[in-house]
Amino acid sequence: MYLNSPVTSTESLSLTTESNSEETEIDKELIELPTLSRPTLAPTTAETIYLAPRGNSLAAQKSEELQKTMLGHRHERHLIILQDFPDPDALSCAWAYQLIAQQYDIKCEIIYAGTLSHQENIALVKLTTLPAQRWTTQSIKSKDLSCYQGLVLIDNQGTTSQLLPMVQQAGIPIVAVIDHHSLQTELKSEFVDVRPYVRATATIFTQYLQAGLLALDSSIGQHVKCATALMHGLRSDTNRLMQAQEEDFMAAAYLSRFYDAQLLNAILQANRSKRVMDVIERSLKNRIVQNNFSIAGVGYLRYDDRDAIPQAADFLVTEENVHTAVVYGIVHDEDDELEVVIGSLRTTKLTLDPDEFIKEAFGQDSTGRFFGGGRTGAGGFEIPMGFLSGGNENSAYAKMKWEVFDAQIKQKLLKLVNPKDNPIQS
Numbered sequence: 001m002y003l004n005s006p007v008t009s010t011e012s013l014s015l016t017t018e019s020n021s022e023e024t025e026i027d028k029e030l031i032e033l034p035t036l037s038r039p040t041l042a043p044t045t046a047e048t049i050y051l052a053p054r055g056n057s058l059a060a061q062k063s064e065e066l067q068k069t070m071l072g073h074r075h076e077r078h079l080i081i082l083q084d085f086p087d088p089d090a091l092s093c094a095w096a097y098q099l100i101a102q103q104y105d106i107k108c109e110i111i112y113a114g115t116l117s118h119q120e121n122i123a124l125v126k127l128t129t130l131p132a133q134r135w136t137t138q139s140i141k142s143k144d145l146s147c148y149q150g151l152v153l154i155d156n157q158g159t160t161s162q163l164l165p166m167v168q169q170a171g172i173p174i175v176a177v178i179d180h181h182s183l184q185t186e187l188k189s190e191f192v193d194v195r196p197y198v199r200a201t202a203t204i205f206t207q208y209l210q211a212g213l214l215a216l217d218s219s220i221g222q223h224v225k226c227a228t229a230l231m232h233g234l235r236s237d238t239n240r241l242m243q244a245q246e247e248d249f250m251a252a253a254y255l256s257r258f259y260d261a262q263l264l265n266a267i268l269q270a271n272r273s274k275r276v277m278d279v280i281e282r283s284l285k286n287r288i289v290q291n292n293f294s295i296a297g298v299g300y301l302r303y304d305d306r307d308a309i310p311q312a313a314d315f316l317v318t319e320e321n322v323h324t325a326v327v328y329g330i331v332h333d334e335d336d337e338l339e340v341v342i343g344s345l346r347t348t349k350l351t352l353d354p355d356e357f358i359k360e361a362f363g364q365d366s367t368g369r370f371f372g373g374g375r376t377g378a379g380g381f382e383i384p385m386g387f388l389s390g391g392n393e394n395s396a397y398a399k400m401k402w403e404v405f406d407a408q409i410k411q412k413l414l415k416l417v418n419p420k421d422n423p424i425q426s
């Protein structure tokens with residue numbers, strides 16, 4: 001807090017308004033040709049050096065575009081849809097978006113379909129009074145969606161939300177998509193800012209703030225809390241900044257002027273529940289390690305404990321000689337009587353692309369939708385069990401069902417991990 005000297009406001013002004021807009025002008029001229037023929041991603045050393053300054057001008061350009069989009073939607077009501085199980089990156093960015101949009105008299109509601117199951121997420125929402133609401137696939141049916149004029153997707157592209165198809169049916173157009181996961185599907189959206197090479201959506205949002213979309217003021221409690229949430233989102237998506245790159249550090253440096261370190265500490269101090277500890281124990285017992293991959297099925301889990309899966313993967317990847325961990329289990333949703341296999345991947349291997357790995361391991365469903373994807377260092381998948389859901393009162397049946405799914409998932413993973421050694425073929 002004491003870092004917030006009066007200097008900061010003048011600094012940020014000169015950074016954002018004047019010098020930056022001039023830079024943008026020059027940059028635009030320079031990059032006019034390359035932008036047209038720009039390859040999606042080819043990280044050669046030469047290009048990495050070239051990308052850095054362009055990253056900033058892209059941020060300035062996108063901020064301007066977003067502002068124009070918001071100007072065109074003044075006095076409307078929008079829904080910000082998060083992934084079913086939102087993480088700190090998603091939650092904090094949605095809040096930042098809401099605060100930015102407020103200035104244009106756009107009222108945004110932040111919604112998600114699943115639960116907040118990670119103890120840190122619960123602490124984040126409670127301690128910062130972050131305004132996110134749970135709308136289940138049941139409760140949405142009783143909502144009047146006609147009062148909303150637009151949808152916003154943040155830290156996701158709709159593929160991880162059960163709510164999106166339901167609100168799209170109501171004919172609400174997508175106004176903005178802001179994400180850092182690999183491009184999933186072509187979405188029709190007025191504003192799109194998808195940057196897979198950025199480590200956190202919180203970095204993108206901090207750049208918007210720096211560009212002047214919202215002037216953070218450390219005397220406003222809500223701004224301090226939002227900056228703290230963004231810092232938490234940025235840290236958690238970059239493995240406590242260990243996988244952060246220059247622009248993530250720059251974003252963290254900017255947030256450091258406004259965030260509340262004590263509040264962040266309180267969020268991080270949230271303890272694991274006993275049930276999460278039990279899932280971690282099961283993952284330890286069940287893991288098999290092959291070719292530096294650690295793979296563990298943890299059986300059945302309650303819906304509210306779903307987040308124990310990524311936490312178990314976070315833990316397994318810390319074992320020596322392990323660079324990648326995959327943990328999965330069957331999550332039972334009592335509300336909808338549905339079961340789904342949920343899995344998480346964590347890797348420290350720089351050459352392993354979680355998005356590619358998961359897409360290749362599990363493929364697509366009958367509609368062409370992938371069962372999962374990822375970003376740098378982490379990925380996840382969800383395989384609906386459809387007709388096989390339920391019937392678990394019969395424990396012999398439940399056990400058999402788990403064994404089949406466990407074997408099938410292992411089989412698919414081990415094909416990639418160790419093509420020659422497939423334990424199923426005996």
Ligand SMILES: [Mn+2]
Binds near residue numbers: 089200201
């Ligand atoms: Mn993220």
